[in-house]
Amino acid sequence: QVQLVESGGGLVQAGGSLRLSCAASGLTFTQYGMGWFRQAPGKEREFVAAITWSSNGSTYYADSVKGRFTISRDNAKSTVYLQMNSLKPEDTAVYFCAADRWRQASQSGSIDYWGQGTQVTVSS
Numbered sequence: 001q002v003q004l005v006e007s008g009g010g011l012v013q014a015g016g017s018l019r020l021s022c023a024a025s026g027l028t029f030t031q032y033g034m035g036w037f038r039q040a041p042g043k044e045r046e047f048v049a050a051i052t053w054s055s056n057g058s059t060y061y062a063d064s065v066k067g068r069f070t071i072s073r074d075n076a077k078s079t080v081y082l083q084m085n086s087l088k089p090e091d092t093a094v095y096f097c098a099a100d101r102w103r104q105a106s107q108s109g110s111i112d113y114w115g116q117g118t119q120v121t122v123s124s
Helices: none
Strands: 003-007 010-013 018-025 032-039 046-051 059-061 069-074 079-084 093-101 118-123
Touching: 003 093, 018 032, 018 093, 018 118, 032 069, 032 079, 046 069, 046 079, 059 069
Parallel strands: 010 118
Antiparallel strands: 003 018, 018 079, 032 046, 032 093, 046 059, 069 079, 093 118
């Protein structure tokens, strides 16, 4: 079965960096746009970043993270990454990896598969 396994979350001070990874299995990775979403307590899940299926895929970002976060993928390893720099307390959330076959993976309603999530906590 399809599995998306996130790692790399944790506790960091404001201004710090974290790198999230999402290892995919059970699917043809090169057919899937990959994305990251996040959900803070009491809030709805929101889009963070996405990358299309090719090895040098087009990238898309939420305005709130543009210039601070970078999404990338390694198709040979079936893994997508989210490099998060200049972290702010408002970035605190559970971060979810998402896979969307032949689509951009930026709309939560069209996502085919979700990971279980990894907690990111940014202290002030």
